[in-house]
């Protein structure tokens with residue numbers, strides 16, 4: 001039987017199809033699987049069900065020359081050196097689609113909470129500072145009818161746009177692969193930043209998007225505008241964001257992801273009343289996480305059966321179909 005590493009707990013009913021065809025080594029302790037544990041247990045494995053918190057690089061791939069497939073339980077793969085996987089003959093799978101709606105719900109929950117100052121209001125009540133109703137107290141801007149700028153009109157961006165239409169918002173967006181979106185206007189990033197009342201980051205992290213929202217970009221936003229990030233922390237320059245929030249050059253921010261992540265409890269972002277931070281919970285609904293785990297298992301079992309993975313990652317090694325080679329060293333480069 002092939003050996004497969006699973007670097008976090010997966011419920012038995014979901015893991016079962018894999019357990020019937022592979023010998024499983026699973027990290028099921030509290031906290032992340034330490035790198036030392038991965039380095040110790042990967043040798044001899046043919047498959048790996050990985051998490052976005054595992055840093056997957058050439059060093060790890062080198063210790064496991066028999067590794068053929070990595071199936072990650074997330075859509076984002078910025079923790080994986082995909083080129084190194086290709087060079088080592090490792091096919092990669094991930095979990096798009098099944099988390100789209102949950103993540104778009106989180107984006108909307110964050111932007112509604114930030115615009116209508118919900119966390120601040122809740123804090124005031126808890127501190128016993130709730131006074132008599134006052135017509136001019138605790139005002140905010142409107143959520144309905146606002147202009148929303150969606151940076152990245154992929155699956156999650158489009159799901160956010162569907163929700164925005166229900167709030168009668170004007171929708172502008174940027175996209176890397178041109179597409180027509182109903183009731184929405186494609187604009188450049190600078191124009192989007194200048195026009196929007198709410199800017200939502202929904203683009204994948206890669207060399208082209210790392211640091212794309214820095215001091216210059218933040219300075220283009222309206223003084224009343226909000227920045228929402230449900231993608232990856234390093235897309236936004238954290239120091240520049242702290243500066244903009246402290247100066248009041250933007251209205252506020254709501255972040256599901258940060259850089260660094262996790263954010264240390266004494267981080268300046270957490271001192272700011274106009275910044276709402278939640279701990280990377282975009283897809284953290286039980287149904288979405290079960291579907292992500294199910295798809296991650298399906299990618300692995302498909303590979304081991306020499307069938308096409310339901311969600312293979314382009315750029316990783318092609319999957320050898322139908323004629324599954326015995327585990328062995330990776331093909332020689334070139």
Ligand code: DGY
Pocket residue numbers: 052073074075076077099231280281282283284
């Ligand atoms: C992903 O799948 O990339 C998400 O960030 C997990 O919530």
